[in-house]
Amino acid sequence: MKIKILGMGCKKCTNVYENVKKAVEDLKIDAEIVKITDAAKIAEYIMSTPGVVFDDEVIFEGKVPSVEEIKNELSKL
Amino acid sequence: MFGWLDYVARYVVENILNIGVDTAIGSSIHFFIYDSLKIVILLSIMIFSISYVRSYFPPEKTKKILEKYSGVSGNVMASLLGIVTPFCSCSSVPLFIGFVEAGIPLGVTLSFLITSPIVNEAAFAVLLASFGWKIAMLYIISGVIIGVIGGVIIGKLKMEDQVEEYVYEIRSRARKIRKLTQKERLKFAVDNTKDIVKRVWLYILIGIGIGAIIHGYAPEAILAKYAGPNNPLAVIFATIIAVPLYSNALGTIPIAEALIGKGVGIGTALAFMMATTALSFPEAVLIRKVIKPKLIAAFFGITSIAIVITGYLFNILL
Numbered sequence: 001m002k003i004k005i006l007g008m009g010c011k012k013c014t015n016v017y018e019n020v021k022k023a024v025e026d027l028k029i030d031a032e033i034v035k036i037t038d039a040a041k042i043a044e045y046i047m048s049t050p051g052v053v054f055d056d057e058v059i060f061e062g063k064v065p066s067v068e069e070i071k072n073e074l075s076k077l
Numbered sequence: 078m079f080g081w082l083d084y085v086a087r088y089v090v091e092n093i094l095n096i097g098v099d100t101a102i103g104s105s106i107h108f109f110i111y112d113s114l115k116i117v118i119l120l121s122i123m124i125f126s127i128s129y130v131r132s133y134f135p136p137e138k139t140k141k142i143l144e145k146y147s148g149v150s151g152n153v154m155a156s157l158l159g160i161v162t163p164f165c166s167c168s169s170v171p172l173f174i175g176f177v178e179a180g181i182p183l184g185v186t187l188s189f190l191i192t193s194p195i196v197n198e199a200a201f202a203v204l205l206a207s208f209g210w211k212i213a214m215l216y217i218i219s220g221v222i223i224g225v226i227g228g229v230i231i232g233k234l235k236m237e238d239q240v241e242e243y244v245y246e247i248r249s250r251a252r253k254i255r256k257l258t259q260k261e262r263l264k265f266a267v268d269n270t271k272d273i274v275k276r277v278w279l280y281i282l283i284g285i286g287i288g289a290i291i292h293g294y295a296p297e298a299i300l301a302k303y304a305g306p307n308n309p310l311a312v313i314f315a316t317i318i319a320v321p322l323y324s325n326a327l328g329t330i331p332i333a334e335a336l337i338g339k340g341v342g343i344g345t346a347l348a349f350m351m352a353t354t355a356l357s358f359p360e361a362v363l364i365r366k367v368i369k370p371k372l373i374a375a376f377f378g379i380t381s382i383a384i385v386i387t388g389y390l391f392n393i394l395l
Contacts, residue, residue: 007167008167008170008363008366009167010165010167012165012167013167039170039171039174039366039367040174040243040244040247042170042171043170043171043174043175043178043247043249044247044248044249044250045249045250045252046171047136047137047140047168047171047172047174047175048135048136048163048164048165048168048171048172049165049167049168049171050167056250058252061135062135062136062163062164062168063265063268
Protein backbone atom coordinates (compact mmCIF):
# COMPACT_ATOMS: atom_id res chain seq x y z
CA MET A 1 0.00 0.00 0.00
CA LYS A 2 0.95 3.61 -0.34
CA ILE A 3 0.80 6.04 2.59
CA LYS A 4 0.93 9.75 1.81
CA ILE A 5 1.91 12.32 4.43
CA LEU A 6 0.49 15.68 3.42
CA GLY A 7 2.11 18.85 4.70
CA MET A 8 4.24 21.73 3.55
CA GLY A 9 7.14 20.85 5.81
CA CYS A 10 6.56 22.31 9.26
CA LYS A 11 7.48 20.45 12.43
CA LYS A 12 4.06 18.84 12.74
CA CYS A 13 4.40 17.14 9.35
CA THR A 14 7.81 15.76 10.33
CA ASN A 15 6.30 14.34 13.53
CA VAL A 16 3.52 12.69 11.55
CA TYR A 17 6.07 11.14 9.23
CA GLU A 18 8.04 9.74 12.18
CA ASN A 19 4.89 8.35 13.81
CA VAL A 20 3.70 6.68 10.61
CA LYS A 21 7.13 5.16 10.04
CA LYS A 22 7.14 3.79 13.57
CA ALA A 23 3.62 2.36 13.21
CA VAL A 24 4.45 0.69 9.91
CA GLU A 25 7.65 -0.82 11.34
CA ASP A 26 5.89 -2.03 14.49
CA LEU A 27 3.15 -3.76 12.53
CA LYS A 28 5.63 -5.00 9.90
CA ILE A 29 3.44 -3.80 7.03
CA ASP A 30 4.74 -3.53 3.51
CA ALA A 31 4.00 0.10 2.79
CA GLU A 32 5.58 2.88 0.82
CA ILE A 33 5.55 6.17 2.75
CA VAL A 34 5.78 9.34 0.70
CA LYS A 35 5.83 12.98 1.75
CA ILE A 36 3.66 15.30 -0.33
CA THR A 37 4.71 18.93 0.02
CA ASP A 38 3.19 20.36 -3.16
CA ALA A 39 0.38 22.76 -2.18
CA ALA A 40 -1.79 21.85 -5.16
CA LYS A 41 -1.58 18.11 -4.44
CA ILE A 42 -2.25 18.65 -0.73
CA ALA A 43 -5.30 20.77 -1.49
CA GLU A 44 -6.77 17.97 -3.59
CA TYR A 45 -7.14 15.97 -0.41
CA ILE A 46 -7.40 18.24 2.62
CA MET A 47 -7.77 21.83 3.82
CA SER A 48 -5.88 21.60 7.06
CA THR A 49 -2.46 20.03 7.33
CA PRO A 50 -0.90 17.74 8.37
CA GLY A 51 -2.80 14.87 6.78
CA VAL A 52 -2.39 11.15 6.33
CA VAL A 53 -3.78 9.32 3.29
CA PHE A 54 -3.90 5.52 2.93
CA ASP A 55 -3.91 4.68 -0.77
CA ASP A 56 -6.48 7.31 -1.73
CA GLU A 57 -8.47 7.73 1.44
CA VAL A 58 -7.95 10.60 3.90
CA ILE A 59 -7.52 9.03 7.35
CA PHE A 60 -6.25 11.95 9.45
CA GLU A 61 -6.34 15.65 8.81
CA GLY A 62 -5.32 18.73 10.75
CA LYS A 63 -3.65 16.82 13.55
CA VAL A 64 -0.61 14.80 14.50
CA PRO A 65 -1.95 11.30 15.13
CA SER A 66 -0.10 9.22 17.71
CA VAL A 67 1.65 5.98 16.79
CA GLU A 68 -1.21 4.12 18.51
CA GLU A 69 -3.89 5.91 16.52
CA ILE A 70 -2.09 5.16 13.27
CA LYS A 71 -1.65 1.51 14.20
CA ASN A 72 -5.32 1.34 15.03
CA GLU A 73 -6.30 2.65 11.58
CA LEU A 74 -3.76 0.43 9.83
CA SER A 75 -5.09 -2.67 11.51
CA LYS A 76 -8.62 -1.87 10.31
CA LEU A 77 -7.52 -2.40 6.70
CA MET B 78 -11.92 35.22 41.17
CA PHE B 79 -8.19 35.15 41.81
CA GLY B 80 -8.12 36.67 45.27
CA TRP B 81 -6.87 33.38 46.68
CA LEU B 82 -3.90 33.46 44.30
CA ASP B 83 -2.95 36.89 45.51
CA TYR B 84 -3.07 35.44 49.03
CA VAL B 85 -0.85 32.49 48.03
CA ALA B 86 1.70 34.77 46.35
CA ARG B 87 1.68 37.14 49.31
CA TYR B 88 2.15 34.26 51.71
CA VAL B 89 5.16 32.95 49.77
CA VAL B 90 6.81 36.37 49.59
CA GLU B 91 6.13 37.49 53.16
CA ASN B 92 6.17 34.31 55.20
CA ILE B 93 8.43 31.96 53.30
CA LEU B 94 10.92 34.38 51.74
CA ASN B 95 10.54 36.95 54.49
CA ILE B 96 10.48 39.96 52.16
CA GLY B 97 7.99 42.81 52.26
CA VAL B 98 5.63 42.83 49.22
CA ASP B 99 6.06 46.58 48.98
CA THR B 100 9.79 46.42 48.33
CA ALA B 101 10.98 46.34 44.70
CA ILE B 102 12.16 42.74 44.89
CA GLY B 103 9.14 41.62 46.88
CA SER B 104 6.71 43.15 44.44
CA SER B 105 8.60 41.58 41.50
CA ILE B 106 8.47 38.11 43.04
CA HIS B 107 4.82 38.52 43.99
CA PHE B 108 4.02 39.56 40.41
CA PHE B 109 5.89 36.54 39.05
CA ILE B 110 4.19 33.94 41.26
CA TYR B 111 0.73 35.46 40.96
CA ASP B 112 0.89 35.96 37.21
CA SER B 113 2.41 32.61 36.28
CA LEU B 114 -0.18 30.63 38.20
CA LYS B 115 -3.07 32.76 37.00
CA ILE B 116 -2.02 32.65 33.36
CA VAL B 117 -1.36 28.92 33.27
CA ILE B 118 -4.73 28.18 34.90
CA LEU B 119 -6.70 30.48 32.60
CA LEU B 120 -4.72 29.37 29.56
CA SER B 121 -5.59 25.72 30.12
CA ILE B 122 -9.28 26.42 30.77
CA MET B 123 -9.63 28.76 27.78
CA ILE B 124 -7.77 26.59 25.27
CA PHE B 125 -9.76 23.59 26.38
CA SER B 126 -13.14 25.32 25.96
CA ILE B 127 -12.28 26.99 22.67
CA SER B 128 -10.83 23.76 21.26
CA TYR B 129 -14.03 21.96 22.17
CA VAL B 130 -16.09 24.54 20.26
CA ARG B 131 -13.62 24.24 17.40
CA SER B 132 -14.24 20.54 17.03
CA TYR B 133 -17.62 21.59 15.57
CA PHE B 134 -16.07 23.79 12.88
CA PRO B 135 -13.56 21.87 10.77
CA PRO B 136 -12.40 23.86 7.71
CA GLU B 137 -14.64 21.79 5.42
CA LYS B 138 -17.71 22.88 7.34
CA THR B 139 -16.56 26.50 7.48
CA LYS B 140 -16.22 26.43 3.71
CA LYS B 141 -19.78 25.07 3.37
CA ILE B 142 -21.16 27.79 5.66
CA LEU B 143 -19.35 30.55 3.78
CA GLU B 144 -20.68 29.41 0.42
CA LYS B 145 -24.13 30.54 1.57
CA TYR B 146 -23.21 34.16 2.34
CA SER B 147 -22.58 37.00 -0.06
CA GLY B 148 -21.52 40.64 0.25
CA VAL B 149 -20.33 42.11 3.51
CA SER B 150 -22.23 39.50 5.54
CA GLY B 151 -19.82 37.00 3.95
CA ASN B 152 -16.88 39.00 5.32
CA VAL B 153 -18.43 39.16 8.77
CA MET B 154 -19.15 35.42 8.79
CA ALA B 155 -15.62 34.65 7.52
CA SER B 156 -14.08 36.80 10.20
CA LEU B 157 -16.15 35.14 12.95
CA LEU B 158 -15.39 31.68 11.62
CA GLY B 159 -11.74 32.69 11.58
CA ILE B 160 -11.90 32.61 15.37
CA VAL B 161 -13.42 29.15 15.72
CA THR B 162 -11.96 27.20 12.82
CA PRO B 163 -8.93 25.24 13.97
CA PHE B 164 -6.05 25.94 11.67
CA CYS B 165 -2.37 26.65 11.97
CA SER B 166 -0.38 28.91 9.69
CA CYS B 167 1.10 25.91 7.87
CA SER B 168 -2.45 25.17 6.66
CA SER B 169 -3.12 28.59 5.20
CA VAL B 170 -2.22 27.48 1.69
CA PRO B 171 -4.46 24.40 1.34
CA LEU B 172 -7.20 26.30 3.13
CA PHE B 173 -6.91 29.22 0.75
CA ILE B 174 -7.08 26.87 -2.23
CA GLY B 175 -10.13 25.13 -0.77
CA PHE B 176 -11.98 28.42 -0.31
CA VAL B 177 -11.15 29.75 -3.78
CA GLU B 178 -12.14 26.46 -5.35
CA ALA B 179 -15.51 26.59 -3.59
CA GLY B 180 -16.12 29.96 -5.27
CA ILE B 181 -15.83 31.96 -2.06
CA PRO B 182 -14.91 35.56 -3.03
CA LEU B 183 -11.29 36.58 -2.51
CA GLY B 184 -12.21 39.38 -0.07
CA VAL B 185 -14.20 36.96 2.10
CA THR B 186 -11.30 34.48 2.12
CA LEU B 187 -8.95 37.26 3.18
CA SER B 188 -11.30 38.29 6.02
CA PHE B 189 -10.87 34.76 7.31
CA LEU B 190 -7.11 34.77 6.85
CA ILE B 191 -6.68 38.12 8.61
CA THR B 192 -8.83 37.47 11.68
CA SER B 193 -7.76 33.89 12.24
CA PRO B 194 -4.19 34.58 13.40
CA ILE B 195 -5.04 37.89 15.12
CA VAL B 196 -7.64 36.36 17.39
CA ASN B 197 -5.77 33.51 18.95
CA GLU B 198 -7.15 31.51 21.87
CA ALA B 199 -3.91 31.50 23.82
CA ALA B 200 -3.52 35.26 23.42
CA PHE B 201 -7.13 35.66 24.51
CA ALA B 202 -6.48 33.60 27.65
CA VAL B 203 -3.35 35.53 28.56
CA LEU B 204 -5.13 38.84 27.96
CA LEU B 205 -8.00 37.74 30.12
CA ALA B 206 -5.59 36.77 32.87
CA SER B 207 -3.69 40.02 32.63
CA PHE B 208 -6.36 42.61 31.90
CA GLY B 209 -9.78 41.10 32.53
CA TRP B 210 -12.87 40.53 30.40
CA LYS B 211 -13.32 44.01 29.00
CA ILE B 212 -9.97 44.16 27.24
CA ALA B 213 -10.09 40.50 26.21
CA MET B 214 -13.48 41.04 24.52
CA LEU B 215 -12.34 44.27 22.89
CA TYR B 216 -9.38 42.35 21.51
CA ILE B 217 -11.71 39.81 19.83
CA ILE B 218 -14.12 42.45 18.55
CA SER B 219 -11.36 44.56 17.06
CA GLY B 220 -9.77 41.45 15.50
CA VAL B 221 -13.08 40.72 13.77
CA ILE B 222 -13.51 44.32 12.62
CA ILE B 223 -9.96 44.43 11.23
CA GLY B 224 -10.67 41.21 9.29
CA VAL B 225 -13.98 42.50 7.90
CA ILE B 226 -12.55 45.85 6.80
CA GLY B 227 -9.40 44.28 5.36
CA GLY B 228 -11.41 41.72 3.41
CA VAL B 229 -13.92 44.29 2.11
CA ILE B 230 -11.12 46.56 0.86
CA ILE B 231 -9.31 43.69 -0.86
CA GLY B 232 -12.61 42.60 -2.40
CA LYS B 233 -13.14 46.12 -3.76
CA LEU B 234 -9.62 46.23 -5.21
CA LYS B 235 -10.57 43.34 -7.54
CA MET B 236 -7.31 41.48 -7.14
CA GLU B 237 -8.48 38.11 -8.45
CA ASP B 238 -5.70 38.21 -11.04
CA GLN B 239 -3.22 38.27 -8.14
CA VAL B 240 -4.00 34.67 -7.30
CA GLU B 241 -1.62 32.17 -8.92
CA GLU B 242 -3.37 30.69 -11.99
CA TYR B 243 -2.91 27.07 -10.97
CA VAL B 244 -5.10 27.63 -7.92
CA TYR B 245 -8.17 28.05 -10.13
CA GLU B 246 -7.48 24.72 -11.83
CA ILE B 247 -7.33 22.54 -8.74
CA ARG B 248 -10.27 20.22 -8.24
CA SER B 249 -10.40 18.52 -4.90
CA ARG B 250 -11.95 15.14 -4.33
CA ALA B 251 -15.38 15.27 -2.80
CA ARG B 252 -15.20 14.23 0.83
CA LYS B 253 -17.74 13.87 3.52
CA ILE B 254 -17.20 15.60 6.87
CA ARG B 255 -16.56 12.97 9.48
CA LYS B 256 -18.87 13.21 12.46
CA LEU B 257 -17.04 13.15 15.77
CA THR B 258 -18.33 11.49 18.91
CA GLN B 259 -18.38 13.44 22.20
CA LYS B 260 -15.42 11.40 23.34
CA GLU B 261 -13.45 12.36 20.24
CA ARG B 262 -14.29 16.04 20.70
CA LEU B 263 -13.09 15.98 24.29
CA LYS B 264 -9.92 14.17 23.24
CA PHE B 265 -9.36 16.80 20.53
CA ALA B 266 -9.72 19.55 23.14
CA VAL B 267 -7.42 17.84 25.66
CA ASP B 268 -4.76 17.11 23.00
CA ASN B 269 -4.91 20.68 21.76
CA THR B 270 -4.61 22.10 25.28
CA LYS B 271 -1.57 19.95 26.02
CA ASP B 272 -0.02 20.78 22.68
CA ILE B 273 -0.41 24.56 23.05
CA VAL B 274 0.54 24.74 26.73
CA LYS B 275 3.64 22.64 26.02
CA ARG B 276 4.62 24.97 23.20
CA VAL B 277 4.08 28.28 24.94
CA TRP B 278 4.68 27.92 28.68
CA LEU B 279 8.35 28.79 28.52
CA TYR B 280 7.74 31.96 26.49
CA ILE B 281 5.05 32.98 28.93
CA LEU B 282 7.26 32.40 31.97
CA ILE B 283 10.10 34.37 30.38
CA GLY B 284 7.60 37.10 29.55
CA ILE B 285 6.28 37.13 33.11
CA GLY B 286 9.87 37.20 34.38
CA ILE B 287 10.67 40.28 32.33
CA GLY B 288 7.30 41.74 33.31
CA ALA B 289 8.11 41.13 36.97
CA ILE B 290 11.40 43.01 36.68
CA ILE B 291 9.68 45.90 34.93
CA HIS B 292 7.02 45.80 37.60
CA GLY B 293 9.52 46.20 40.38
CA TYR B 294 12.17 48.35 38.76
CA ALA B 295 11.20 50.18 35.55
CA PRO B 296 11.22 53.96 35.74
CA GLU B 297 7.64 55.08 35.34
CA ALA B 298 8.20 58.62 34.19
CA ILE B 299 10.43 57.71 31.24
CA LEU B 300 8.13 54.96 29.97
CA ALA B 301 5.04 57.10 30.24
CA LYS B 302 6.82 59.84 28.34
CA TYR B 303 7.96 57.70 25.39
CA ALA B 304 5.33 54.98 25.14
CA GLY B 305 2.39 56.57 26.91
CA PRO B 306 -0.93 57.29 25.20
CA ASN B 307 0.18 60.84 24.51
CA ASN B 308 3.04 59.89 22.23
CA PRO B 309 1.41 59.60 18.78
CA LEU B 310 4.28 57.60 17.28
CA ALA B 311 4.29 54.88 19.94
CA VAL B 312 1.60 52.76 18.25
CA ILE B 313 3.37 52.79 14.90
CA PHE B 314 6.70 51.86 16.48
CA ALA B 315 5.07 49.09 18.51
CA THR B 316 3.55 47.62 15.33
CA ILE B 317 6.81 47.75 13.39
CA ILE B 318 8.86 46.22 16.20
CA ALA B 319 6.28 43.45 16.62
CA VAL B 320 6.57 41.86 13.16
CA PRO B 321 9.87 39.99 13.64
CA LEU B 322 8.88 38.80 17.12
CA TYR B 323 6.32 36.30 15.88
CA SER B 324 7.16 33.25 17.95
CA ASN B 325 7.24 35.10 21.25
CA ALA B 326 3.82 36.67 20.86
CA LEU B 327 2.43 35.24 24.07
CA GLY B 328 5.40 36.15 26.18
CA THR B 329 4.86 39.75 25.18
CA ILE B 330 1.52 40.03 26.97
CA PRO B 331 2.80 39.82 30.56
CA ILE B 332 5.49 42.29 29.52
CA ALA B 333 2.75 44.52 28.15
CA GLU B 334 0.78 44.14 31.36
CA ALA B 335 3.70 45.34 33.42
CA LEU B 336 4.39 48.17 30.97
CA ILE B 337 0.78 49.34 31.06
CA GLY B 338 1.02 49.40 34.85
CA LYS B 339 3.92 51.81 34.30
CA GLY B 340 1.99 54.13 32.04
CA VAL B 341 2.32 52.65 28.53
CA GLY B 342 -0.88 53.07 26.47
CA ILE B 343 -3.20 50.05 26.34
CA GLY B 344 -3.77 50.58 22.61
CA THR B 345 -0.03 50.62 22.06
CA ALA B 346 0.36 47.32 23.88
CA LEU B 347 -2.58 45.74 22.03
CA ALA B 348 -1.31 46.87 18.64
CA PHE B 349 2.02 45.33 19.52
CA MET B 350 0.39 42.06 20.42
CA MET B 351 -1.88 41.87 17.40
CA ALA B 352 0.99 42.64 15.07
CA THR B 353 3.15 39.90 16.56
CA THR B 354 0.53 37.28 15.73
CA ALA B 355 -1.09 38.67 12.58
CA LEU B 356 1.91 39.76 10.55
CA SER B 357 4.40 36.96 10.34
CA PHE B 358 7.17 36.63 7.84
CA PRO B 359 6.92 32.81 7.66
CA GLU B 360 3.26 33.10 6.75
CA ALA B 361 4.05 35.57 3.97
CA VAL B 362 6.54 33.08 2.54
CA LEU B 363 4.01 30.25 2.66
CA ILE B 364 1.12 32.23 1.23
CA ARG B 365 3.35 33.34 -1.67
CA LYS B 366 2.74 29.87 -3.12
CA VAL B 367 -0.84 30.87 -3.91
CA ILE B 368 -0.93 34.64 -4.19
CA LYS B 369 1.28 37.15 -5.98
CA PRO B 370 3.40 39.80 -4.23
CA LYS B 371 0.94 42.62 -4.90
CA LEU B 372 -1.83 40.88 -3.00
CA ILE B 373 0.55 39.91 -0.19
CA ALA B 374 1.52 43.57 0.08
CA ALA B 375 -2.14 44.59 0.17
CA PHE B 376 -2.87 41.91 2.79
CA PHE B 377 -0.02 43.00 5.06
CA GLY B 378 -0.40 46.71 4.36
CA ILE B 379 -4.11 46.85 5.09
CA THR B 380 -3.76 44.65 8.16
CA SER B 381 -0.96 46.79 9.63
CA ILE B 382 -2.84 50.02 9.01
CA ALA B 383 -5.95 48.53 10.61
CA ILE B 384 -3.91 47.41 13.63
CA VAL B 385 -2.35 50.86 14.02
CA ILE B 386 -5.78 52.52 13.84
CA THR B 387 -7.15 50.08 16.42
CA GLY B 388 -4.21 50.90 18.67
CA TYR B 389 -5.01 54.61 18.49
CA LEU B 390 -8.70 53.95 19.11
CA PHE B 391 -7.92 52.01 22.27
CA ASN B 392 -5.53 54.67 23.49
CA ILE B 393 -8.20 57.33 23.00
CA LEU B 394 -11.13 55.30 24.36
CA LEU B 395 -9.57 53.68 27.42
